Amino acid sequence: MSAAPTPTESGVLRPSSGKALLIDGKRGSEEVLTEIAEKVRGLAGQGLKPGLAVILVGADPASQVYVGAKGKAAKAVGFHSVQHDLPATASEAEIIALIRQLNADPAIHGILLQLPLPGGADATRIIESIAPEKDVDGLHPINSGLLAIGNLSRALVPCTPAGSMILLEKAAAALGVKLEGAEAVVVGRSNLVGKPIAQLLLGRNATVTIAHSRTRDLPAVVGRADVLIAAVGRPEMIRGDWIKPGAIVIDVGINRISVPSHDPAAPAKTRLVGDVAFAECLDRAAAITPVPGGVGPMTIAMLMSNTLKAAIQIAGLKAAH
Ligand SMILES: NC(=O)C1=CN([C@@H]2O[C@H](COP(=O)(O)OP(=O)(O)OC[C@H]3O[C@@H](n4cnc5c(N)ncnc54)[C@H](OP(=O)(O)O)[C@@H]3O)[C@@H](O)[C@H]2O)C=CC1
Numbered sequence: 001m002s003a004a005p006t007p008t009e010s011g012v013l014r015p016s017s018g019k020a021l022l023i024d025g026k027r028g029s030e031e032v033l034t035e036i037a038e039k040v041r042g043l044a045g046q047g048l049k050p051g052l053a054v055i056l057v058g059a060d061p062a063s064q065v066y067v068g069a070k071g072k073a074a075k076a077v078g079f080h081s082v083q084h085d086l087p088a089t090a091s092e093a094e095i096i097a098l099i100r101q102l103n104a105d106p107a108i109h110g111i112l113l114q115l116p117l118p119g120g121a122d123a124t125r126i127i128e129s130i131a132p133e134k135d136v137d138g139l140h141p142i143n144s145g146l147l148a149i150g151n152l153s154r155a156l157v158p159c160t161p162a163g164s165m166i167l168l169e170k171a172a173a174a175l176g177v178k179l180e181g182a183e184a185v186v187v188g189r190s191n192l193v194g195k196p197i198a199q200l201l202l203g204r205n206a207t208v209t210i211a212h213s214r215t216r217d218l219p220a221v222v223g224r225a226d227v228l229i230a231a232v233g234r235p236e237m238i239r240g241d242w243i244k245p246g247a248i249v250i251d252v253g254i255n256r257i258s259v260p261s262h263d264p265a266a267p268a269k270t271r272l273v274g275d276v277a278f279a280e281c282l283d284r285a286a287a288i289t290p291v292p293g294g295v296g297p298m299t300i301a302m303l304m305s306n307t308l309k310a311a312i313q314i315a316g317l318k319a320a321h
């Protein structure tokens, strides 16, 4: 039996020799949230209370859980937090009308539309109706543009990519390796995850490859990666023997799979797995994020971080006028 991992100062778990370091996203998120709560207490003295509005269209159970977690975290750090539930039948015009109201509401600094929309409806025009300075998901073209030109001080960067980078930086620091010049492979090219992570890696001077469903010989491309980011949405698709020995693996995937039960009378059980076959990677990777407890909790922490940033930037803009 292997020894239990020992926590280190940095929130990276150092397991028994020959095994990958586990990068602890739960701990990383707690660090970020503690810092935010402190800043919120400071802002209260200046009469500023950051406000977050989350919009949920329809009643997808997974989305309800995520939206609930976001509201809870917002209250815990001292934000004003509101949730707007719209029926699955809400029209694009109705959702945009709500967003216009929130754009004009001085108590709200961050607006998040939970995705995907019911029935896979296109969210492009709705996202574009969000005031860019309140777009805490970082999906408005103004924010993707600011990220693409490297203006990170002004951009609101999508939460999952921003959280993934914090865990990656922690792993690199714990291992004493540099991101500059490293071969980074991102599997997945969505606007929410893959593309913005690739931009952030480029900003850190990594050599970036973006792989997707049309990529030829994915195992060979993955095998080049010193840094691998998996954002595919396919349970354990990336196998241990694809991984370059010594790589840092950030597993963004959140996939709920059913676990076969030996007792046919027992209710079906499910568990969360990533896009990477975690157990197979432990002997090859130098560091890896677990699922759950990796990127997921960081996403919520970075949403709070973006809302705080938005509140400060909006207050600054008002003061300048
Ligand atoms: N931890 C967190 O907080 C979050 C986790 N997630 C999780 O991250 C994962 C990705 O999410 P998201 O980006 O929104 O998903 P999307 O479905 O929008 O994108 C998936 C990407 O994976 C690519 N892909 C699909 N199949 C393959 C394949 N067989 N080989 C190579 N590439 C493939 C697709 O390629 P193509 O473009 O060619 O179709 C696409 O670019 C999901 O598991 C999701 O649940 C998402 C958001 C937050």
Ligand SMILES: Nc1nc(=O)c2c([nH]1)NC[C@@H]1CN(c3ccc(C(=O)N[C@@H](CCC(=O)O)C(=O)O)cc3)C=[N+]21
Residues within 6 Å of the ligand: 065, 066, 069, 112, 113, 114, 115, 116, 137, 159, 160, 254, 272, 291, 292, 293, 294, 295, 296, 297, 299, 300
């Ligand atoms: N506009 C928009 N922005 C998003 O950021 C967004 C979205 N839509 N739609 C769905 C995805 C998914 N997502 C997660 C957030 C937290 C966890 C999380 O905290 N996961 C825990 C486990 C939670 C559980 O047990 O179910 C963990 O990984 O440890 C997971 C996934 C944000 N997303």
